[in-house]
Amino acid sequence: MKMRVINLIKRAAAVLLFAPSLALAAGAVLHLDRAPVSKDPAALQHGAKLFVNYCLNCHSASFMRYNQLENIGLSEQLIRDNLMFTGERVGDLMKIAMRPADSKVWFGAAPPDLTLIARQRASEFGSGADWLYTYLRQFYRDEARPTGWNNVVFENVGMPHALWELQGEQVAKVTENADGSKHVELSLAKPGKMSVEEYDSAVADLVSFLVWMGEPVAEKRKLIGTYVLLFLVGLFVLSYALKKNYWKDIH
Numbered sequence: 001m002k003m004r005v006i007n008l009i010k011r012a013a014a015v016l017l018f019a020p021s022l023a024l025a026a027g028a029v030l031h032l033d034r035a036p037v038s039k040d041p042a043a044l045q046h047g048a049k050l051f052v053n054y055c056l057n058c059h060s061a062s063f064m065r066y067n068q069l070e071n072i073g074l075s076e077q078l079i080r081d082n083l084m085f086t087g088e089r090v091g092d093l094m095k096i097a098m099r100p101a102d103s104k105v106w107f108g109a110a111p112p113d114l115t116l117i118a119r120q121r122a123s124e125f126g127s128g129a130d131w132l133y134t135y136l137r138q139f140y141r142d143e144a145r146p147t148g149w150n151n152v153v154f155e156n157v158g159m160p161h162a163l164w165e166l167q168g169e170q171v172a173k174v175t176e177n178a179d180g181s182k183h184v185e186l187s188l189a190k191p192g193k194m195s196v197e198e199y200d201s202a203v204a205d206l207v208s209f210l211v212w213m214g215e216p217v218a219e220k221r222k223l224i225g226t227y228v229l230l231f232l233v234g235l236f237v238l239s240y241a242l243k244k245n246y247w248k249d250i251h
């Protein structure tokens with residue numbers, strides 16, 4: 001009898017736990033490509049360069065200071081020479097001049113701040129990195145859109161394809177699945193400056209940078225955690241020895 005009750009509770013807990021993900025799975029037919037996220041400083045530096053050159057004119061990263069880029073191995077001089085264009089100081093936040101109200105008129109939506117984007121999308125799709133990696137590689141030409149661009153994972157997005165010179169132009173063939181959902185197949189109509197492999201790898205670096213930016217102290221935090229555990233182990237050994245010493249005459 002007791003076993004049955006326990007089993008019942010277990011089953012109810014499983015249903016409660018998994019119900020939200022089932023609901024999500026039923027609604028979303030999105031296929032996300034797995035992002036090869038890297039912590040390699042060279043990849044992060046390349047990502048930072050792409051970010052500053054191609055994204056920072058519309059998007060801010062206003063929880064991030066330029067000199068925090070020293071944490072991925074860039075010197076202050078390199079940051080000044082290669083990543084700053086408009087006379088900011090290296091201690092400044094990565095803000096932009098465009099006003100949200102203006103961009104809303106131009107694009108139909110204001111470009112959101114990207115400092116925490118990898119974490120925001122993670123709460124929605126499980127992996128923010130996978131979503132970003134797929135999003136930045138699945139823009140296609142769509143003359144019906146004001147910008148001339150559309151996106152497979154973000155339908156009718158207000159953002160034009162910022163990296164089109166690198167990727168080239170994709171076109172979409174839309175077919176309907178048996179269940180009425182849409183299936184979009186992309187093909188490269190006009191090649192860009194990069195081959196498909198080069199572009200995928202550049203986007204992987206950019207996404208790695210976006211992930212790093214969302215939690216720049218992730219590595220430090222793990223290290224501190226390890227130290228704290230080691231300290232507790234040491235403390236335990238010491239207190240145990242102390243206890244033995246105190247009690248040795250009593251037993």
Ligand code: HEC
Nearest residue numbers: 054055058107109110111112117156157158159160162163
């Ligand atoms: C010309 C301006 C412009 C540039 C350049 C630009 N974006 Fe955007 N971006 C936008 C706008 C506008 C939106 C809002 C789109 C919407 O909500 O429909 C957006 C939305 C996004 C989103 C979706 C945010 C969300 O979750 O709602 C991401 C991610 C993004 N941009 C990343 C980038 C990256 C990475 C770059 C650089 C490669 C970049 N953008 C360059 C204008 C721009």
